[in-house]
Amino acid sequence: MGKKIRMRALIKSIGGILRTNLRCLGAGLYHLGLAHFVIGLSPNRVRTLLYHSTDSAPDAHIAGMNINVPPETLAVHLDYVKKHYSVVSIDDVTHGLYGPKPLVITFDDGYKSVETQAVPLLEARDLPATVYLIGTAVIGNMVWVNELNYALVTHTQKIERILSDYPSLAGLDRSGVIQTVQDTFSPSDIELLMYRIENELPEKANCPMLFSDADGVQRMRQRGISFGFHTRDHYNLRNCGPAMLERQLNPRFIQSLLNSNTFAYPFGYFTDIAIHSLESYGYEALMTVSDNTASASLLHRDRSEVRATSAAMMFAQLEIEEPAMALLHSVKRWVARRIQPAFPALLSPETSKPR
16 A cells, blocks of 8 residues: 555656646747647647636635636737637537637636626627536535635634544645545535534634626526536535435526536546436536547547736746646556556556546
C-alpha cells in the first residue's frame, strides 16, 4: 500500500511538472503571435469553458473553493475568445450548427453573480452562454457544499467538534473535508451532517441571495442565456441509490425554466446507471469536468475550468496543455486495456473508473 501511495504521488508530481512546462510553451507561442495558427490546426474541435461564480468579492459560502472568477478576469477571457473563436451555444453544437473553431461558454450552479456580473459582460460582446441550474437553489434553498464551506470558514472550532465524530474527516483542512464529503458521503450522510452543523450555527442575519431565483432566470432568458439542468441537490451521483438517483435527475419541478435539453454532472462525477437514466430522459448532451469521457457516452462533452488571468495563459491551457494531457491520458488508457488482463494488480479500481 505504501509503495502505491508513493507511486501515485510521484506520478502526480511528474504530471504537475509536465503541465507547467506545457503552459510555458503555450505562453511562448502566444507571445510569438502564433495563436491563430495553432488554433487553426484543430478547427473542428469544440472547446467548452466551465465557470461557476463570477463575484468581485465572494463571501464565505464561496471563498476558498476555487470556483470564483472575478468579473475583470472574466472580461479578459471573453475578449480572448471573441477574438480567436466562433462562440456558439451548446444547442448549436448538438444540432451541428457551427463553423470552424467553435467554443461554448457554460456556468454551473446558477450563482446570482452570473446574473449580475457575467451576463452584462456576455451581452456587451454578443456572446451566448448556458447556465446549469440546481433545482433546490432556484427555489431559495442553500446548496449543501456552500453551507458546509460557510460553516468551516466562519465557525471553525464548532465544526471541528462535529467533524471529530467522523474518522474520515477528523484532522482534515477545509478543502479536504469538502473533498472527502463530496467523494464518499451518501446523500443521507450529507443530510445528517448538515443537520448537525446547522443546529450549531447562529441564525444568519441579512444573508445575501447566493443563487438566481426563477424571476432572475426568466430575465436572463430574455437576454439570450439558455438554461440546462444540474440535478436537484448537487449530490455526487456515484453515491446515490436508485431512488435517490431518480430524484436527482428528474427536472420536473423546474422544467418550465429550462430551455436547453442538456445536463451537467455535479463535480463531473457519473456512473453507467446515471448515464443510462439521463439518456432515457432524451438529453442531447451531458457536460463533464474532465477529458476524453466520450468512451463512457457519446453524449459527453468535456469542459475546461479556466482561471488564467491573461490571454496568453488561457491560450496555453486550451490549446497546448489540455490537448497534450488528453493525448497522454488516451495513450495511458490504451496501454492499460492491454496490460490489465495479464497484470490486473497494476491497475487500482480508482484508475478504471470514469470521472
